[in-house]
Amino acid sequence: MRMITLGAMSELPEATTWIGDIMRKLLIATGSVVALFFIAMFSLPFFIDVNQYRGTIQTQLQTRLYRPVQLGRMSLGVFPLRVQVQAVNIGEDPRYRSKLPFAQVGQMDVSVKLLPLLSKNIEIKRLTLKRPTIELIKDVTGVWNFSSIGQATQIAPQQQGRNSAPPSAPAKAATGGSGSFALNELRIADGQIAITDLQKRQPRAVYDHIDLTLKDYAPNQPFSIDLAAHLPGKGSELLELSGKGGPVNQAQILMTPFDGKLEMKEVSLSGAQKFLNAAALRGTDASLSGSADLTSSGGRMTSRGSLKIKDAVIRNTEVGYPIAADFDLGDDLNGDAIQINKCDVKLGSTPLSVKGTLNSRSTPAIADLSVSTKDASIEDAARLAAAFGVAFSTSTTIGGKLTANIHAQGPTDRLIMTGAVNGRDLEIKGKGIPSVRVPSLDLTMTPQDIRSAPFTATSGATSLAAQMSIAQYATTSPTLDATLKTINGKVDELLNIANGFGVGATEGMSGSGAITLDVHASGPLKNTSALVFNGTGSMQNASLRMPSLTQPLNVHNARLQFTQNSVNLANLSASLGSTNATGSVSIANFEAPRLTLALAADKLVVGELQKIIVPDKPAKKAELSWDILPVVHAASAGQPGLFKTATGTGTITIGNLVYDRTNLTNVRSNINLDHGVIQLNPLTAQVFGGQINGSITADMRQDISSFAVNAKLTGADVNQLLTSVANTKDSVAGTLNATLNQTLSLPPSGDVTQTLNGPFAFTVSNGKLTKLDLLNELGKIAKFGESAKGYTAFSNMSGTFDIRNGVATTHDLKAALDVGSMAGSGTINLVNQALSLRLTTVLNKSFSQSVGGTGIGGYMNTALANKNGELVLPVMIGGNMGRPVVTPDLQTIAQMKLDNLIPSVGGLLGGKGGTGASGILGTLMGGAQPQQQTQQAKKPAPNQQQQQVQDLLGNLLGGKTQKKTPPPPK
Structure with a gap:
């Protein structure tokens, strides 16, 4: 065994070398194949001209969409393998009569299969639309234009000619309305969608920066969808919808099943306002985050999720706390009825529960809601109400606990409510408003009225007892019944209470002094002029500062009597500025006051009064409206003052x-x-x-x-x-x-x-011209000499001045002097006292003879004489009223001599047979008198008359005139 093992081990290196050679050859072969593949793929655009497939691609698209399609320049792209098409235009269903195509695409990528492409066939796998503009239209019957995609419709001839030839669909596709349109994947990148709702008559709205992925779309098959909208703003600003839907109900889109999820990530309302182009969101902002599970089936949608709102700004006012909501909603998409199964809201630390239904199909919406909260802090709810511009000023803070259980039914502008609202340990404070305390405030609501239990509002040492009810509040004619009582209350503290409760009429007012009231008011709430008052009161040493006056109105004493729609101030003693007045004043209709006066004042300085009255500024009028709770829209300061209303x-x-x-x-x-x-x-x-x-x-x-x-x-x-x-x-x-x-x-x-x-x-009468010694000036001009008196006495002077911007003009000035008469015309500038007058003085016969008569040195030059032997002296007066300047009126003298019209004393004064000063002066200025008109034939011709005037003026000035030689006759 050992020998066998040793032998095997001696053969191991040879086997390893053999395996390595095989692996190296395999890697080289694989690399070569891959390289050849890449070379082949990158070579495809050079060997295949995709423009030859234009007709095929266009036909397939038209066949699947059943819409006319136009394709621009085409090219082939690899990795992934796709046909790139520029300037794509997809036509609209002619039934919608839109001037815009259904879609305009800057670039469309058509992903195709490789093997069919090599055999010169096109099989479309995926469409990618880059920066498209898509028009979605709902007609008056509620049918969307995209519902006809893939369905055979008759294309109007003009539509065919404008866009392209109609699609040539295969016979199979033509028999099935929705059997031809199927697509593995459709992508929209950075798209723009415009929506026009003709059914609700809403204007066209444009939504931008939308990404969409639609997968596995086919008739009668489910599909998946991923939608993302990128909103402008500083946060993530992402709105996402993902899920599975289908099959599409072509007849009723809202019946299409859907199961998905909606997510918001730091979506700002200001960005949504720009995205939605919603004017209602202007002046409003917040950061919204949350998610909701959406399920839709059979035309009914359910939504369960949560929402968090941070940095809320409402009507340009910061709310100052986060808002959270957990909800479970159902929506009947066909009936626009929202079922609120659960909606738990937290306004900062204040919980609020809402349940019920809201039908938004009608205008206004119909509500059936239950709202409840228990021992909640009222501060956050009051601040939100103030941000919406109701009940309180945004600078006002309200502390205390609130318990409410309300059921509200009916149109949202006329809600009928049942239930109760209970406030405990309420404290109202704000800028310029010291603490106002209300230990308890209980409201009971029935379909007939809203009624308060007796309550007391206290500021400092002043207490105001009150009770009120509002009947028929859900109608257009609500009525008020209220009682107010205070004894020796301080004016400033009563104003604090009024300001704390948002009474706009007292905003900006301050004061001091004491007031006692015991008043009952009843009548229509929307017509305060018809309110009926009963009660008594008094004021002592009161001082009121109002925005409409720059100085305080001081009421030293007044006894008040309220009756019908008026208040009577008897035994009145008051002052304004330097004016002190006593008497009585009756004021009816506090909305548009009607006064009845019986006053005695020591003095009234108009300039001072003008400075005291402040000019009006545009202001919002106080108004009443009704919501889930009755609220008062506080009026802003600067309303028209008493003098203007x-x-x-x-x-x-x-x-x-x-x-x-x-x-x-x-x-x-x-x-x-x-x-x-x-x-x-x-x-x-x-x-x-x-x-x-x-x-x-x-x-x-x-x-x-x-x-x-x-x-x-x-x-x-x-x-x-x-x-x-x-x-x-x-x-x-x-x-x-x-x-x-x-x-x-x-x-x-x-x-x-x-x-x-x-x-x-x-x-x-019996007057003097103290700056003018007329006789002395006439003596200098006519050279008859007269001792200087320094003034001109007259027994009577009369006339009419027409004054324009301080300049007085007269044409009938006349005066009776001790030694004759005077008449004149001209202007007196009352602004700078400048004089521009023409006077004619007639000295009586006795005085004329006493100074030399026709033998005076200025006779026929500066003075004339009439047939009665009276000297006549026309003069001009210039200079100013403090220093008049008298000069001879040479033109008038010449005209008198020429017309032989020398006035008499009686003539100037308009005596018997005389024309008066205006008639004589009018004649001298070129006016025609009746007696002159009868003698026109005896007067020289105009040219001759003009020459005589020139000669006469020359003689008066001491010069000589030469007669012009008439031109020789032609």
Whole structure:
């Protein structure tokens, strides 16, 4: 045995060498075969022109899809073996009348079998669509366009001509509607899908970045599907659906069986908003993760899973805690009815259980839900409600425990509820809101009403007892019944309670003082003007700061009486700014206040009042809505103030009414308020040392208030008026009677004068022009000499000024002087006091003769004489009201001489037989008078008249004019 073993061992090296040679040869042979295979495969594109298979591939696709197909440039790819086709277009079912094809593909890879390819046959194994755009359309009957793929349909002639020739299907395929379309695998890479739902009349929605793998698809056979949607965002942002389905129910797609799983991995709602193009998700964000098992059979789907929400933002407000949910849902896909078998939600640490059904087919949805929680923290639920803009401000925090058991039925906008909500140890705090405590709050809900047990809200040392009920809450006409009581409550603490409960009308208000209330209110909740109030109250030493006022409203004393839809403030003593008022005020309809006033104020400074009233800012109106629980949408600050919303009537007396430099005293008037427009009519007051009777209308609605004055002024001091209006002191003196219809405003510059507009008719008696010695100036011009007095006295001056932006224009100014009369026209700029007037003065006969009559040095140059022997002196007045400048009016003198129209004293003043100042001045300016028209034949021709005026002006100026030599006749 030993010898045999030794012999075998001596032969072992030779055997090993022999085996190694064989293995090496086998490896070389295998490598050669593999190399030849790769060489052959890589050589295929050079030996096979796949474009020769275009017709075959196109026919197979059209045969399987029963849709027109267009193929672009083709090439052959290896590993895997495939035909690459560019610019593929798959036509739409003509029944859907779409202008877009069913699919447009940038590149399509068609995987084929090798051996049939070598024998110049094409057998398709797999299709890969890269960056396709696919149009999915549901018609009005609920049938999707993809349901007809693989089914023979009649293609409209125009569709055939536009896309391609109709498919030439084999006879076998033509006999079976769905027997021709089968595919081992279909892949969509980074696709875009557009969905149009004509049944629900929803607009076209586009979904991007979708990957899809469909395997083993064949008629009447199950298939598998993997779908992934990549959403924009910073997380994983992946939505995946995988499972098995089929066979496809071509008649009713929703009846197709499916068993799979839906997963979300850090999907952001902001990314979903962009992906879904859903406007409802704007301003909302969160990170969603979770999974659900989906099972669908016979048109009914069940879903069981969990969902976690982190970093939730609702309406741009951070919720501040995670939300988790475990659910078991069933959905009737045909009836749109969702069965909630279980939905356990945790809002932070607050548990909430929801069960029931929700039918979303109708609008609004129909609910039958049960909601319950026990001894849960109310803080997280209240913060979520605030984020949705209901019940509380987002800056408000609420502590305490909540127990609720509610059954809600009916349309979601008119839910009928039964059950109870119980709150314990509630505490409300927030920015600018000290602690408000409610030991207990119990609500009982029935189909008829929501009723609270009596409860007490406390802030500091102030307690407010309340009880309320809302009847017919599920109808369009809910009614309120509420009672409020407090004794000597502090105003600031009562405002804290109101702000804590989200009463928008008190937002931004603060105050001090004491108030007592015992009020009962009842009536329609949506029409607060129809609420009926009963009760009493009082206020002492109260000070209220409101967003609509820059200064506090101080109520020193007021007795409150609530009756019907109004509150009466009797024995009122209040102040605002420098104004102190007493009397009574009645306020009806708190939504659009109607006031009845009987007030007496010591003074009212209009400029101060304008600064106190804050201009309106756009604001959200407080409103009511109903959900599972009744909620109040709090109104934001900046709502229109009392002046802008109130209407009313009454009487008012004011000791001093100050407007710029104008001071009215002992003002008595009826007052009418109309949404920021205040009218005093009829008004009586003392002003400028006289009496004013008429009306004043103040429009306080804009940043710059405007005023309209329509009144008569009697016995006033004209100097005071000019000092106030034009800031011109001691230029005119006398007693003024006037009729004015003026508009004006108080601009930021404070200069009222430049805003004056309207007519002003006046008469000044026994007056003086203190800055103008007219006779002395006329003596200088006419060279008759007259001692200087320093002023011009007149017994009467009258006229009408048409004022535009502070510039007064007159055409009928006239005055009776001690020694004659005066008439004029022109402008007086009340803003800068500039003068531009033309005056004609007629000196009576006795005075004219006393200064020399026609023998004065300026006769026929600067002065004329009429047939009565009265000197007539036309002049122009420039300069300003403080320093007038008088110069001769040579043009008027020339025109008078030419027209032989020399006025008399009576003519200027409009005496018997005279035309008055306006008629004479109009004639001098080129107007025609009736008596002149009868003598037109006696007047020289226009050219001759013009030459006479030029000659006369030349003589007046001391020069000579040369007559032009007429041109020789042609």
